[in-house]
Amino acid sequence: MCPESNSEFMKVVLGDAGYVLEDIPHLIDYIPDLPTYPNPLRSNPAYSVVKQYFVNDDDAVAQKIVVHKNSPRGTHFRRAGPRQKVYFESDEVHACIVTCGGLCPGLNTVIREIVCGLYHMYGVNKVLGIDGGYRGFYSRNTVPLTPKVVNDIHKRGGTILGTSRGGHDTSKIVDSIQDRGINQVYIIGGDGTQKGAAVIYKEIRRRDLKVAVVGIPKTIDNDIPVIDKSFGFDTAVEEAQRAINAAHVEAESTENGIGVVKLMGRYSGFIAMYATLASRDVDCCLIPESPFYLEGKGGLFEFMEKRLKENGHMVIVIAEGAGQELLSERVNSTDQQDASGNRALQDVGLWICQRIKDHFTKNRKMVTCLKYIDPTYMIRAVPSIASDNVYCTLLAHSAVHGAMAGYTGFTVGPVNGRHSYIPFNRITEKQNKVVVTDRMWARLLSSTNQPSFLSPKDVIEAKEEEEPPTQLLDGENCKDDDQSALLGCFNCMPVTL
Numbered sequence: 001m002c003p004e005s006n007s008e009f010m011k012v013v014l015g016d017a018g019y020v021l022e023d024i025p026h027l028i029d030y031i032p033d034l035p036t037y038p039n040p041l042r043s044n045p046a047y048s049v050v051k052q053y054f055v056n057d058d059d060a061v062a063q064k065i066v067v068h069k070n071s072p073r074g075t076h077f078r079r080a081g082p083r084q085k086v087y088f089e090s091d092e093v094h095a096c097i098v099t100c101g102g103l104c105p106g107l108n109t110v111i112r113e114i115v116c117g118l119y120h121m122y123g124v125n126k127v128l129g130i131d132g133g134y135r136g137f138y139s140r141n142t143v144p145l146t147p148k149v150v151n152d153i154h155k156r157g158g159t160i161l162g163t164s165r166g167g168h169d170t171s172k173i174v175d176s177i178q179d180r181g182i183n184q185v186y187i188i189g190g191d192g193t194q195k196g197a198a199v200i201y202k203e204i205r206r207r208d209l210k211v212a213v214v215g216i217p218k219t220i221d222n223d224i225p226v227i228d229k230s231f232g233f234d235t236a237v238e239e240a241q242r243a244i245n246a247a248h249v250e251a252e253s254t255e256n257g258i259g260v261v262k263l264m265g266r267y268s269g270f271i272a273m274y275a276t277l278a279s280r281d282v283d284c285c286l287i288p289e290s291p292f293y294l295e296g297k298g299g300l301f302e303f304m305e306k307r308l309k310e311n312g313h314m315v316i317v318i319a320e321g322a323g324q325e326l327l328s329e330r331v332n333s334t335d336q337q338d339a340s341g342n343r344a345l346q347d348v349g350l351w352i353c354q355r356i357k358d359h360f361t362k363n364r365k366m367v368t369c370l371k372y373i374d375p376t377y378m379i380r381a382v383p384s385i386a387s388d389n390v391y392c393t394l395l396a397h398s399a400v401h402g403a404m405a406g407y408t409g410f411t412v413g414p415v416n417g418r419h420s421y422i423p424f425n426r427i428t429e430k431q432n433k434v435v436v437t438d439r440m441w442a443r444l445l446s447s448t449n450q451p452s453f454l455s456p457k458d459v460i461e462a463k464e465e466e467e468p469p470t471q472l473l474d475g476e477n478c479k480d481d482d483q484s485a486l487l488g489c490f491n492c493m494p495v496t497l
Contacts, residue, residue: 101165305366
């Protein structure tokens with residue numbers, strides 16, 4: 001076994017055959033000699049029937065599940081779940097929950113299950129809700145949370161705690177945590193929120209506070225890397241079906257009817273792609289990852305004319321972040337950002353509808369009837385469906401188990417179907433995007449029979465971007481000294497980073 005490599009947010013442990021464990025911080029990393037206590041689940045009647053309800057400390061989950069027989073074992077994450085020993089007594093726990101960023105189906109379910117998980121599994125009865133996002137730590141009232149208070153909130157959309165973008169003042173937030181005696185912080189939000197959580201953890205560690213900081217990743221767009229999917233995504237796809245069905249009914253009810261549906265997807269087109277695949281009523285799906293063009297041979301307008309002549313109607317689904325480069329050519333583009341730091345987008349739905357109308361107005365041989373549907377804010381405000389409710393429950397319980405076991409500075413999520421503890425930096429370093437050279441996008445193109453809009457040069461470039469670099473991790477031969485120092489030696493075994 002090679003020695004460990006430490007950092008503020010991640011401990012890299014190396015093993016035989018190319019095994020890499022990207023471990024998460026623990027309270028004893030900076031507060032040694034903390035006492036431990038038997039896990040209360042030992043005497044919990046609900047868990048007494050479980051054959052093996054404690055997770056082995058050596059259990060890890062592989063990030064890459066498809067391997068060759070001679071390939072290295074690769075990157076792993078610590079498996080989530082209850083541990084034999086905990087680092088908090090039930091009576092001493094004073095937890096808080098905060099929701100940040102935009103709305104997403106399932107927020108209330110996560111809140112409910114954190115509260116109920118702490119209460120029913122660990123006997124914790126002091127839980128505060130922070131009102132109004134990060135700034136609520138220092139400028140808003142708190143909301144006492146009990147199982148009775150949160151009993152039926154999963155049936156409602158939105159978040160009972162309120163939310164906001166921005167408002168992150170690290171010193172004020174940690175001062176509030178310290179002054180209130182809070183020792184477990186559960187932060188629910190997207191990549192910007194998780195970056196803020198990482199900074200909060202760093203400041204708490206600097207002050208040597210016994211406070212566990214746990215992130216629950218939230219994005220309706222499913223653009224958080226490493227984890228299989230984000231909560232609320234299934235609900236979004238399900239709800240998008242209603243809009244697509246309405247657009248299809250409108251389109252097929254008139255001659256040369258065109259239905260245009262704009263769905264969420266600022267940088268990633270997962271909702272649009274999965275809703276299109278599930279619907280089978282969509283003729284063309286446009287996403288940010290696959291640039292398209294309107295005019296000329298192989299363009300969108302040529303495809304539309306062909307499809308309308310064949311079927312007499314068509315449905316287009318477009319993600320909100322698609323075609324922004326085309327809008328910037330015609331609209332005065334600005335670098336404005338919202339409070340979360342996201343670039344302000346032009347309304348591609350209204351723009352493409354106008355361009356379609358202009359095109360067919362010039363082409364008097366084909367009179368069209370266009371109907372535009374934008375359900376984006378309706379989708380994110382609905383209650384979560386059954387599969388998301390179950391998923392949110394597992395996320396919340398994994399977060400609670402990790403905090404009680406003394407882990408901190410991590411986020412939770414399923415990796416290849418197994419819930420894991422993931423270092424903050426791994427889920428904030430990049431965004432998860434649709435791979436247009438992958439089989440799933442090929443399935444969509446086959447289903448809709450739409451053009452890919454990609455030139456051979458675009459395909460080559462896309463493949464080069466998606467192929468991860470392979471390096472020889474050897475102390476003497478690796479040209480990158482920093483990588484060598486961090487990852488140690490695998491006897492010159494090729495490892496995909």
